[in-house]
Amino acid sequence: MSTQAVESTGGTAPSRKVVVDVQDLTKSFGDHEVLKGITGQIHEGEVLCVIGPSGSGKSTFLRCLNRLEEPTGGTVRVGDFDLTDPKVDINKVRRHIGMVFQQFNLFPHMTVAENIMLAPTEVKNVSKAEARQTAERLLDRVGLKDKADARPASLSGGQKQRVAIARALAMSPQIMLFDEATSALDPEMVGEVLQVIRDLAVEGMTMVLVTHEMGFAREVADRVLFMDHGKIVEVGPPEQIFDNPQQPRLQEFLSKVL
Amino acid sequence: MIVALAALVFGGASLSGATALATAPSAAAATPAGSGQTYTIATDTTFAPFEFRDSSGELTGIDIDIMESIAEDQGFEVEWQSLGFNAALQAVQSGQADGVIAGMGITDERREIFDFSEPYFTGTLTLAVNEGDEGEITGFESLEGKTLAVKTGSLSEEEAKANQEEFGFELLPLDQTTTMVESVKSGNADALMDDYPIIAYGVEQGSGLVTVGEQIPTGDYGFAVNKGDNAELLAMFDAGLAELQASGEYDEIVNRYLGGEGEDDGVDRSTFWGLLVTSFPALMSGLGNTLLVTAISFALAMVLGLLFGFMKIARNPVLRGIAVTFISIFRGTPILVWAFFFYFGLPQLIGTNVNIWVAGVLTLTLNGAAYIAEIVRGAVQSVDPGQMEASRSLGLGYGKSMQRVVLPQAFKMMTPSLINQLVIMLKDSSLLLAIGFAELLYQAQQIYAANFRVTEVLLIVAVIYFVAITLLTQLANYVDRKVNK
Numbered sequence: 001m002s003t004q005a006v007e008s009t010g011g012t013a014p015s016r017k018v019v020v021d022v023q024d025l026t027k028s029f030g031d032h033e034v035l036k037g038i039t040g041q042i043h044e045g046e047v048l049c050v051i052g053p054s055g056s057g058k059s060t061f062l063r064c065l066n067r068l069e070e071p072t073g074g075t076v077r078v079g080d081f082d083l084t085d086p087k088v089d090i091n092k093v094r095r096h097i098g099m100v101f102q103q104f105n106l107f108p109h110m111t112v113a114e115n116i117m118l119a120p121t122e123v124k125n126v127s128k129a130e131a132r133q134t135a136e137r138l139l140d141r142v143g144l145k146d147k148a149d150a151r152p153a154s155l156s157g158g159q160k161q162r163v164a165i166a167r168a169l170a171m172s173p174q175i176m177l178f179d180e181a182t183s184a185l186d187p188e189m190v191g192e193v194l195q196v197i198r199d200l201a202v203e204g205m206t207m208v209l210v211t212h213e214m215g216f217a218r219e220v221a222d223r224v225l226f227m228d229h230g231k232i233v234e235v236g237p238p239e240q241i242f243d244n245p246q247q248p249r250l251q252e253f254l255s256k257v258l
Numbered sequence: 259m260i261v262a263l264a265a266l267v268f269g270g271a272s273l274s275g276a277t278a279l280a281t282a283p284s285a286a287a288a289t290p291a292g293s294g295q296t297y298t299i300a301t302d303t304t305f306a307p308f309e310f311r312d313s314s315g316e317l318t319g320i321d322i323d324i325m326e327s328i329a330e331d332q333g334f335e336v337e338w339q340s341l342g343f344n345a346a347l348q349a350v351q352s353g354q355a356d357g358v359i360a361g362m363g364i365t366d367e368r369r370e371i372f373d374f375s376e377p378y379f380t381g382t383l384t385l386a387v388n389e390g391d392e393g394e395i396t397g398f399e400s401l402e403g404k405t406l407a408v409k410t411g412s413l414s415e416e417e418a419k420a421n422q423e424e425f426g427f428e429l430l431p432l433d434q435t436t437t438m439v440e441s442v443k444s445g446n447a448d449a450l451m452d453d454y455p456i457i458a459y460g461v462e463q464g465s466g467l468v469t470v471g472e473q474i475p476t477g478d479y480g481f482a483v484n485k486g487d488n489a490e491l492l493a494m495f496d497a498g499l500a501e502l503q504a505s506g507e508y509d510e511i512v513n514r515y516l517g518g519e520g521e522d523d524g525v526d527r528s529t530f531w532g533l534l535v536t537s538f539p540a541l542m543s544g545l546g547n548t549l550l551v552t553a554i555s556f557a558l559a560m561v562l563g564l565l566f567g568f569m570k571i572a573r574n575p576v577l578r579g580i581a582v583t584f585i586s587i588f589r590g591t592p593i594l595v596w597a598f599f600f601y602f603g604l605p606q607l608i609g610t611n612v613n614i615w616v617a618g619v620l621t622l623t624l625n626g627a628a629y630i631a632e633i634v635r636g637a638v639q640s641v642d643p644g645q646m647e648a649s650r651s652l653g654l655g656y657g658k659s660m661q662r663v664v665l666p667q668a669f670k671m672m673t674p675s676l677i678n679q680l681v682i683m684l685k686d687s688s689l690l691l692a693i694g695f696a697e698l699l700y701q702a703q704q705i706y707a708a709n710f711r712v713t714e715v716l717l718i719v720a721v722i723y724f725v726a727i728t729l730l731t732q733l734a735n736y737v738d739r740k741v742n743k
Contacts, residue, residue, distance in 0.1 A: 091654070094651055095653035098651075099647075101648060105642070105644040105645060107645065109667055118654070122654055122662065123652065123654060164648075171652060
C-alpha cells in the first residue's frame with residue numbers, strides 16, 4: 001500500500017486539492033430513480049473504489065462524472081468545471097477525464113496507435129509525430145510496445161483493455177474513471193490489467209473504479225464506497241469496509257461475495 | 259434588338275407561333291415562317307415500316323424519311339422523340355413535342371384535339387394469323403369465340419369493336435405491334451388486326467404470320483400538331499409534301515420500305531450471329547446510356563440518401579419529419595409513376611419542357627435516395643453505441659465522433675447494401691424506356707419491333723445486363739476491399 005493511501009485513510013487532508021465534488025446528485029430514467037442523492041468528494045491522488053450489487057447505481061454514478069449520463073438533479077464539479085452547468089463546454093471538460101469501459105470500446109477501424117493518437121491530434125491539435133511518440137511511450141508503459149501497428153481485432157481482451165487505458169492516458173487526464181474494467185475479461189487476463197491500474201495508483205493518479213474485484217479494491221483503494229439502491233450506504237478505508245463493516249446491508253453483501 | 263433576336267433563336271417552338279404571325283406578311287414569300295427553327299417531332303417506337311430502328315440503331319422508316327425530306331425542303335431542323343404511340347400523342351398535348359408523325363389515322367375524335375396536315379398515306383387494316391391457320395380463319399366471320407389482338411386506342415380497335423357484336427369474338431387490346439404479334443405466336447390471341455403496311459413488312463421479315471381476309475380501308479394518315487399551335491409547322495409540312503409528291507421523291511420513299519428491297523450490307527440477318535452483329539452497335543449505345551444514367555443517379559442518390567439518413571436519426575423533430583415523409587413517399591410509390599410525372603406531368607405544371615435525362619435522373623435519384631437513406635440510418639444505428647461514448651469521453655464533439663469513429667464503421671457495414679442498391683438501380687433504369695429514354699432495353703425493343711425476333715434479342719440483352727452487373731459488382735467489391743480494409 002502506498003504512503004498516499006495511508007495519509008488518505010486519515011480522512012483529513014486539507015492540503016489535498018478536491019478533484020471531484022458531488023452534491024446531492026440524483027438521476028432518473030423515466031419514473032425510475034437510479035441515484036437518490038449522492039454527496040461526496042474525491043481528492044487529488046486518491047483511489048476510490050465503488051462496490052455494490054448490480055443495479056445499485058454505481059455505474060450510473062460513474063457515468064455522471066463525465067456526463068455520459070445527464071444528471072437529473074444536484075451538482076457535479078470536476079476540477080474547475082461545473083458539469084451540471086448547461087453552458088459548460090462538455091468536450092473541454094472531458095479532455096481532463098479519462099474513461100475506461102467494461103467492453104474496451106476500441107475503434108476497430110484504426111490501428112492501436114491510431115486509437116491512442118485520435119484524441120490528441122483531433123482535440124489538442126498535437127502533431128502526428130508527437131502524438132505517435134506519446135502513443136509509443138504509453139504502449140511501452142502498459143507492456144504493448146510491439147502492438148502499435150496491430151488492429152484491435154488481433155489483440156486479446158487483456159491487451160485491448162490495456163490499449164484502452166493508454167488511449168485515455170494520452171490526454172493526460174486529471175482523473176481516470178474505470179467502469180468494471182475487468183468484468184469482461186477471461187480470468188487469466190484480469191491480472192495484467194489490474195497491474196497497469198496498480199502502477200497508476202502508485203504514480204499518484206486520481207482514480208474512481210467501479211469494480212467487482214474485492215481483493216483488488218482492498219489492496220489498491222484509499223477509500224471504498226458501498227452503494228445500494230441508488231444511495232451511499234457506507235464509505236471508509238478498505239480495512240473498515242472489508243474487516244469491520246458497520247451497516248447490515250454491507251455485511252450481507254460481503255457475506256455473499258467474499 | 260439583340261435581346262429580341264436571342265429570344266427568337268432560343269425561345270423555342272411556343273414563341274415561334276406568335277413570331278410567325280407578326281412577320282408573316284413580309285417574310286412569307288421569301289422564306290417560310292418557322293424556317294431555320296428546330297422542331298421536336300414525336301413518333302412511335304415500333305411502327306415498322308413507318309418508324310423503326312435500322313441495324314445501326316438509327317431511327318428510320320417512311321414517316322421519318324418523309325418528315326426529314328420535308329424539313330430539308332422547307333429549311334427547318336427536326337429533333338426526334340421516339341416514344342410509343344400514346345406517349346407521342348401525350349407529348350404533343352403536354353407541349354413536350356411540337357408535332358407527331360406516327361402512322362396516325364385522321365379521325366373526327368382526334369381532330370378535336372389536334373390539327374392535321376393533308377393526308378400523306380392512305381392506310382388499310384388487315385387481319386393476320388399464324389402460318390397454318392389461314393385455312394381456318396379467313397375473316398371476321400370465322401372469329402366467333404376467338405380472341406383478336408388489337409392496338410389500344412387505334413383504328414384497329416375501333417374497327418374491331420364495330421364488328422365485335424355481330425361476329426362474337428373477344429378483344430385483347432395491346433400497346434405495341436410486337437406484343438400483338440407475340441400474343442398470336444404464343445397462342446394468347448388467335449388473330450390480330452393492325453395496319454397492313456406494318457404486318458406486311460413483318461411477314462417479309464419472317465414474323466411467322468400471314469395476312470388473311472380483305473384489307474379494310476381506314477382512311478388517311480396525317481401529321482398532327484396540338485390544336486391551335488404550330489400553324490407554321492403544319493403549313494410547311496403541307497407545302498413540303500406537295501413538293502415531294504410532285505418530284506417523285508414521295509414514291510421513292512414508300513417503295514424503299516414496301517417495294518421488297520431490304521437493307522443489303524452482306525450480313526445474313528437470319529442467323530443468330532447476324533442478328534448479334536447487326537444489333538450490337540445499337541445495344542452498346544443503349545448500354546452506355548444505361549450506365550451513365552445509373553452512375554449520375556447513384557451519385558446524386560448517395561448525397562441525398564446520406565442527408566435524409568442523418569435527418570431521420572436527428573434529434574430535431576422537424577428534420578426527422580421531413581426525412582420520414584420523403585422516404586415513405588418515394589418508397590411507397592412505383593418508379594414508373596414518377597417517370598411519367600417528371601416527363602409528362604411536370605412540364606404542364608411549370609410550363610416548360612423537361613429534358614429526358616433530367617426526368618430520368620430525377621426519377622432514379624429520388625427513388626434510390628429513399629432506399630439509401632434507410633441503409634444509412636440502419637448502418638449508423640447498428641454501430642455499437644459504446645463507440646460514440648468512447649469517442650465523446652475522449653473529448654471529441656458529436657460531429658467529429660460521427661466523422662472519425664461512427665461513419666467509417668457504418669460505411670463498412672453499409673457497403674454491401676449500397677452495392678446491392680446500385681445493381682437494383684441499374685436494373686430499374688430499364689423502366690425509363692416507358693418515357694422513351696434510349697437505354698439498353700429500349701434499344702432492344704426498337705430492334706425486335708422491326709424484326710420481330712423477340713426471344714433472341716431479349717436473350718442477348720439479358721446476357722449484356724448480366725455481364726455488366728457482374729463486372730460492376732466485382733469492381734464495387736474490389737473498391738470495398740481497398741477502402742474498407
